[in-house]
Amino acid sequence: MIAKKEIVVDRRIQKTKKALTEALIDLILEKSYEKVTIQDIIDKANVGRSTFYIHYESKEQLLLDGHNNLNVKLFFDELDDAKGSEISFDNLFVHIAENQQLAKAMLGKKGGNMMTEFFKNNVALKIKKKFGRQFDKSKKEQKLLTFLADAAGAAVISFLVSWLEDEMPFTEKEISSRCQCLVTAIFERVSK
Structure with missing residues (x-):
C-alpha cells in the first residue's frame, strides 16, 4: 500500500x-x-x-x-562522440525543434541570458575538446584555442537562437550542417 x-x-x-x-x-x-x-x-x-x-x-x-527537461546533457555528450575532427549538431537541432516552445522560452530573445550563456559555454567547451589536439600545449596556443572555441560556441548559439526566433526556416539538418561548416572553417582557417 x-x-x-x-x-x-x-x-x-x-x-x-x-x-x-x-x-x-x-x-x-x-x-x-x-x-x-x-x-x-x-x-x-x-x-x-x-x-x-x-x-x-x-x-x-x-x-x-x-x-x-530538454535533456541537453545528452546532446553535449554526443558532441564528444563525433568521429575524428567532425563535429555534429544534428541531434541537438532535432531535439530543439521537437521542444520548440521550451527552447524558445529558455534560449529565445525573451528568455534572458542565463540559459543562453550556459549553452554557449557548453558548446564552446565541447568544441575546445574536439579541436584541442590541433594545438600545441604552449600558453599562447591554448589561449588561441580558447578564443576560437568561445567564438565558435557563440556562433552556434547565435545560429540556434536566430533559427528559433525566425520560426525555423531551415530544416534541422540544414542548420546543423551550416553550423558544422562554420565551426570547421573557423578552426581550419584561423588556427593555422
Missing part, C-alpha cells in the same frame, strides 16, 4: 512541477524572463506560493529544471 501512495504523491509532484514549468514558459514567451515574477508563475499555474517554494527556491531554479 505504501508503494501506491508514493506513486500518487509522485504524480502530484510531477503535475505541479509540469504546471509551474508550463506557466513559466508561457509567461516568458508573453513578456520576457526578466519581467516574470513568482506571483505571475503561481497565478498562471494556479498553485499557492508555499507550493512553489516546496519545489523551487527561485524562478531561476525552475528555469534550470526546464533545462533538465
Whole structure:
C-alpha cells in the first residue's frame, strides 16, 4: 500500500512541477524572463506560493529544471562522440525543434541570458575538446584555442537562437550542417 501512495504523491509532484514549468514558459514567451515574477508563475499555474517554494527556491531554479527537461546533457555528450575532427549538431537541432516552445522560452530573445550563456559555454567547451589536439600545449596556443572555441560556441548559439526566433526556416539538418561548416572553417582557417 505504501508503494501506491508514493506513486500518487509522485504524480502530484510531477503535475505541479509540469504546471509551474508550463506557466513559466508561457509567461516568458508573453513578456520576457526578466519581467516574470513568482506571483505571475503561481497565478498562471494556479498553485499557492508555499507550493512553489516546496519545489523551487527561485524562478531561476525552475528555469534550470526546464533545462533538465530538454535533456541537453545528452546532446553535449554526443558532441564528444563525433568521429575524428567532425563535429555534429544534428541531434541537438532535432531535439530543439521537437521542444520548440521550451527552447524558445529558455534560449529565445525573451528568455534572458542565463540559459543562453550556459549553452554557449557548453558548446564552446565541447568544441575546445574536439579541436584541442590541433594545438600545441604552449600558453599562447591554448589561449588561441580558447578564443576560437568561445567564438565558435557563440556562433552556434547565435545560429540556434536566430533559427528559433525566425520560426525555423531551415530544416534541422540544414542548420546543423551550416553550423558544422562554420565551426570547421573557423578552426581550419584561423588556427593555422
